[in-house]
Structure formats: C-alpha cells, structure tokens
Amino acid sequence: MLTKRIIPCLDIKNGRTVKGVNFVDLIDAGNPVELAKKYSETGADELVFLDISATEEQRSTLLNLVRDVAATINIPFTVGGGINSVDDVALLLKNGADKVSINSSAVKNPDLINQLAQKFGSQCVVVAVDAKRIDGIWKVHLVGGKVPTAINLYDWVVEAANRGAGEILFTSMENDGTKDGFANDALETISKLINIPVIASGGAGTMQDFADAFHIGKADAALAASVFHFGEIEIPELKQFLKQQNIEVRI
Amino acid sequence: MKIVIIDYGAGNIQSIQFAIKRLGFDAILSKDPNEILQADKVIFPGVGEASSAMKMLIESGLNELIPTLTQPVLGICLGMQLMCNYSEEGQTKGLGIFDVDVIKFSNAVKVPQMGWNTIFNLNSKLFETINEKEYMYLVHSFYVPNTNLAIATTNYEVNYASALQRNNFYGVQFxxxxxxxxxxxxxxNFLNL
Structure with a gap:
C-alpha cells in the first residue's frame, strides 16, 4: 500500500539553514546538507528546501546547494522559492532536484504550471498555496503569506490541478506556528476536490496532529519544520505512533 | 567497468549519476551510439511525458539502437515504460522490448501515485538480498499490467508490474x-550482473 509521507522542511537563506535547529550530534546544524543527511537516515520520506527570502529579494535559488544535497542523500527532495520560469526549473532539475515548488509565481502567471507540466511532467510540479480565512472565506496569500489576494483557495487548487500540478502543498497561515494541529477541515475539502496528492503544512505540534491530518484531513503527506528541527518529535517515534493508529507508513 | 547513462534530454539523470558514485562507480552521460555500444552496463532513464521522450529518442536514432543492445540495460521509470510496445500517454509507440502496453491508473485512486510503496513477488537477481515488501519510491500516472514479464509487483488500484525483465533488458518503475x-x-545488484 502507498504510504503516507513525512516531510521535514528546511528553510534556507544564503545557503544556510535558518530557524534554530537543535541537533546536538550535528557538527554544523546550519549546514543544510548535514541536516538533510540526518533526516534521510532517520526515516524522512522526502525533504523540502525552501529558499525563504528568494521571492522577496529576487534571489535565485542556490544551485550549488541543490547539487550537494543531490550528491549526498538518497531520497527525493523538492526545492522552492524564487522560481519564476521554465529556465529556473530546468537549472534546478539539472542540478539534481526531483521536484520544484512554485507559489506566488504560479498565482501571478498560472500558465507557468502548464508550461512546467508539459516540459518536465506533472510529477515534478508542486504548487504551494498559502492561505487563511478573510471573513470566513479561505483566500490565497502571496509572498510567504504576507499579501492577501481575492482568490478563493478551493478555486485555485482546482485550477492548479487542472493546469497540470502534480501535487498541492497547502499551508494554513492560521495554523502555521501555532502547534495546534493542521487545518484539517480545509485539507479534507481540498482532498475531495482534486485527485492529486495533497501535502498538509502548518500547525504540527504533536504526533496526534499528524495522525489527524491523515485521518481527518485526508492528506497524503504532512510537512513540518520546527517540531523536527528542535527534536520535539523524532521521525522514527512518529512513524511508530502512526502505524499504531493504522496509518500506513514506511518504517 | 564502463557505465553509460543514456542522455537524450529526458529528466533528472544527475541523481542516477550521483547514486552510482555513492556506490563507488563512475558513470558517464552520453547519447553517442559508440559510447553506448561499448558500455558494460547501460542505464536508460526517463522522467516526463512519454510521447515527447519518444520523439527525442527518434531524433537521436536511439530508438533503433537500444533494442539491439546485448549488455545489461536498466530502464528506470519512464525509461522502463518506453521499453514497452505502446503507451497510452501521448498514444505513442514504444521500443517494443517488452511485449506489453502501458496504461493509465483510473480516477479511483489519486494520480499520480506519488511516494513509497512496497515491491513483492520478487523474482530476479536484481533483487538479491532485497526483502519481500521492501519500500521503493514511485512517481507515475501510467503503469505496466502484471504479465509473465514481471519480476516485481506493486499494488496501487491493481497489482501491476513494478519491474520487468526479458533477457538482458531490465526495467524498474520505481x-x-x-x-x-x-x-x-x-x-x-544491476551493476554487478
């Protein structure tokens, strides 16, 4: 049976991991390659690298880092941040990224999704969506969730899927950083609306939160950053916990 | 040992080269027929859409060369699918090495299948010391049905062939x-065949 995936997310700035990390056994926890290796060895199913300042500062994602990661780890990884064109993606894939994640650029230029799917295949096109409710309606937000749009979340994920996205990475800005759990109602709605995998993001605090994202939110994968980086949740324990809850995971 | 990864413009071949390097071997990327003919092992990768990948093979003449190879050849993902007779994806003819057609998953399941799933009914030297139901990473929307060519099976919607073999030709969907x-x-294991 296809398993549910656990995906640590590493925020990258200038080729270094940002947000504090708390791995005492790593010589250099700020080194994304070291951290990626650690996660892949402890059972992460995939990794996401997000060049967090890229969109704002118009920086191109760091190709050397992608290359180092691809040379070192033997699980798939996605790179996001600052991707605006087919050429940007070609360079990332050429250097060893398995998938790319596009966010603001897809909203501004939805045809980019079609172009990427046609050129590289849907399997490597992750459309990331940041959203929160405005007057009770889930609205897409841009630039790391800072800029609201009038676009309805559910309309947008359907459009993205129709245009050829291979996967949706949904981050609830309401839940992100709260450690109160994922936005399971919205997740479930998205999962019912589209027939491509959905990655839950934003709000992971406990192991039960992950189980809920899969059971209630019907997510195919769950992404988190700080609970993993600070060692609050260890991936092997999390997977054992999920298995006990009859959730299929790779152990 | 000379290992050639066929570089015809389809997909992320860098990762395969890196993986081979981690195993202590060097592989070269090439679409030069002479290089490919001289190789001890040939890897035929592929990611993306079947009919456009097939077009690239035809443009380089590799569609004629690959079926004539006599050394071990490993098709990976779309590479394996292109080694079949025909694919529903872009309704394209394949290389005809494996006498089976590639078809699409139905909408009863999420498409693409993306993630880790098990391989079982393992039946090849390719899987020496690999346990039944070991997890492999798969990303695909089209699949090869289970026939006597299957050397591994995976379940997603149906039991399908996640690896194939005929003579010196091997293919893995994962x-x-x-x-x-x-x-x-x-x-x-493939490099040591």
Missing amino acids: HPEKSGKWGEKILN
Missing part, C-alpha cells in the same frame, strides 16, 4: 536512486 539504501542496493 526510482532506485531515490529509494534509500535498498534502492541503492538494487542499483548495485
């Missing part, structure tokens, strides 16, 4: 280069 240490072991 990505051994992205499937952790056991994926690397399969790649190593």
Whole structure:
C-alpha cells in the first residue's frame, strides 16, 4: 500500500539553514546538507528546501546547494522559492532536484504550471498555496503569506490541478506556528476536490496532529519544520505512533 | 567497468549519476551510439511525458539502437515504460522490448501515485538480498499490467508490474536512486550482473 509521507522542511537563506535547529550530534546544524543527511537516515520520506527570502529579494535559488544535497542523500527532495520560469526549473532539475515548488509565481502567471507540466511532467510540479480565512472565506496569500489576494483557495487548487500540478502543498497561515494541529477541515475539502496528492503544512505540534491530518484531513503527506528541527518529535517515534493508529507508513 | 547513462534530454539523470558514485562507480552521460555500444552496463532513464521522450529518442536514432543492445540495460521509470510496445500517454509507440502496453491508473485512486510503496513477488537477481515488501519510491500516472514479464509487483488500484525483465533488458518503475539504501542496493545488484 502507498504510504503516507513525512516531510521535514528546511528553510534556507544564503545557503544556510535558518530557524534554530537543535541537533546536538550535528557538527554544523546550519549546514543544510548535514541536516538533510540526518533526516534521510532517520526515516524522512522526502525533504523540502525552501529558499525563504528568494521571492522577496529576487534571489535565485542556490544551485550549488541543490547539487550537494543531490550528491549526498538518497531520497527525493523538492526545492522552492524564487522560481519564476521554465529556465529556473530546468537549472534546478539539472542540478539534481526531483521536484520544484512554485507559489506566488504560479498565482501571478498560472500558465507557468502548464508550461512546467508539459516540459518536465506533472510529477515534478508542486504548487504551494498559502492561505487563511478573510471573513470566513479561505483566500490565497502571496509572498510567504504576507499579501492577501481575492482568490478563493478551493478555486485555485482546482485550477492548479487542472493546469497540470502534480501535487498541492497547502499551508494554513492560521495554523502555521501555532502547534495546534493542521487545518484539517480545509485539507479534507481540498482532498475531495482534486485527485492529486495533497501535502498538509502548518500547525504540527504533536504526533496526534499528524495522525489527524491523515485521518481527518485526508492528506497524503504532512510537512513540518520546527517540531523536527528542535527534536520535539523524532521521525522514527512518529512513524511508530502512526502505524499504531493504522496509518500506513514506511518504517 | 564502463557505465553509460543514456542522455537524450529526458529528466533528472544527475541523481542516477550521483547514486552510482555513492556506490563507488563512475558513470558517464552520453547519447553517442559508440559510447553506448561499448558500455558494460547501460542505464536508460526517463522522467516526463512519454510521447515527447519518444520523439527525442527518434531524433537521436536511439530508438533503433537500444533494442539491439546485448549488455545489461536498466530502464528506470519512464525509461522502463518506453521499453514497452505502446503507451497510452501521448498514444505513442514504444521500443517494443517488452511485449506489453502501458496504461493509465483510473480516477479511483489519486494520480499520480506519488511516494513509497512496497515491491513483492520478487523474482530476479536484481533483487538479491532485497526483502519481500521492501519500500521503493514511485512517481507515475501510467503503469505496466502484471504479465509473465514481471519480476516485481506493486499494488496501487491493481497489482501491476513494478519491474520487468526479458533477457538482458531490465526495467524498474520505481526510482532506485531515490529509494534509500535498498534502492541503492538494487542499483548495485544491476551493476554487478
């Protein structure tokens, strides 16, 4: 049976991991390659690298880092941040990224999704969506969730899927950083609306939160950053916990 | 040992080269027929859409060359699918090495299948020391039905062939280069055939 995936997310700035990390056994926890290796060895199913300042500062994602990661780890990884064109993606894939994640650029230029799917295949096109409710309606937000749009979340994920996205990475800005759990109602709605995998993001605090994202939110994968980086949740324990809850995971 | 990864413009071949390097070998990327003919092992990768990948093969003449190879050849993901007779994806003819057609998953399941699933009914030297139901990483919307060519099976909507073999030709639907240490072991088994 296809398993549910656990995906640590590493925020990258200038080729270094940002947000504090708390791995005492790593010589250099700020080194994304070291951290990626650690996660892949402890059972992460995939990794996401997000060049967090890229969109704002118009920086191109760091190709050397992608290359180092691809040379070192033997699980798939996605790179996001600052991707605006087919050429940007070609360079990332050429250097060893398995998938790319596009966010603001897809909203501004939805045809980019079609172009990427046609050129590289849907399997490597992750459309990331940041959203929160405005007057009770889930609205897409841009630039790391800072800029609201009038676009309805559910309309947008359907459009993205129709245009050829291979996967949706949904981050609830309401839940992100709260450690109160994922936005399971919205997740479930998205999962019912589209027939491509959905990655839950934003709000992971406990192991039960992950189980809920899969059971209630019907997510195919769950992404988190700080609970993993600070060692609050260890991936092997999390997977054992999920298995006990009859959730299929790779152990 | 000379290992050639066929570089015809389809997909992320860098990862395969890196994985082979982690195993202690060097592989070269090439679409030069002479290089490919001289190789001890040939890897035929592929990611993306079947009919456009097939077009690229035809443009380079590799569609004629590949079926005539006599050394061990490993098709990976779309590479394996292109080694079949025909694919529903872009309704394209394949290389005809494996006498079976590639079809699409129905909408009863999420398409693409993306993630880790098990391989079982393992029946090839390719899987030496690999346990039944080991997890491999797969990303695909089209699949090869189970026939007597199958040397591994996976279940998603149906039981389908996640690896094929005929004579010196091998194909795997999963990505051994992205499937952790056991994926690397399969790649190593292939290199040691």
